[in-house]
Amino acid sequence: MGEAWDIRMAREDDAPEIYRLVCELEGQQFVYDAFFRSFASQLSDPAVHCLVLEVDGRVAGYLNLRIDHHIHHARPTAEILELIVAAGERGAGLGARLVERARLLAISEGCELMEVASKFERTDAHRFYERCGMVKTHYRLTMPLPTEGE
Template sequence: MGDLTIRRAVAADVPAIVAMLADDPLGATRESPDDPAPYTAAYVVIDADPHQMLAVAERNGQVVGTLQLTFLSGLARRGATRAQIEAVRVASGERGSGLGATLMEWAVEQARDRGCGLVQLTSDTSRTDAHRFYERLGFKASHVGFKLDL
């Protein structure tokens, strides 16, 4: 299947990332790959922030996976830093290949390297397959999340 590299995303990766975000039932209703401006602006902010890491998995020169890590400092848990994993996506042709697990293992290792005491994520309640995937990786459904659209 070719060599896999996981690395920090660059601006040229944004269209491929957006395409993966839009390639599922939820993303299809909330993403607009035909309008790159908001994604490009968001990438600039993310890339400039030392507490953010937008990552891509690349195989044979093609972006085939992505996730975003945010490092959150806090007073709780004796001042522990948390790593928040968001927007985990794998290209449709790579699903079921183990790439998702590899991406998640990489993210957890990044969190360890940054001295984080906890890795957390949220997943839409409709993504039951994703919930089983995260539980297989050792994550526990320990909290109820709330969001407020603005």
């Protein structure tokens, strides 16, 4: 890869590009105002580390890492909440660079482990995470909840 790349902490002015990446990943348009409120909240949360990967000065990837304290772990844990690399940039090792930066950040925070949840149908993502050194150890179960008033 001959392009210049850099990983830095996200800024509020990254919101439009990160929004584009999130919509691309999920295959749908989200309400921008709701996205922005969540994004701004994460930027101000010391437990969340929002990493942006730039290629030649443009946002090409994003990783959100949350540090949590659970009573069933001796040390904090790190969870990758989102990892997105622009479709045109995939296959060049950018995602692995984001995961490695997140891993180093988790180590610096004293974390015991780093984990990620991934939808069943994202088999390419599962193989990617396994190549990064992650192993399948858990099931994550979910329950949709109604909005207030339903």
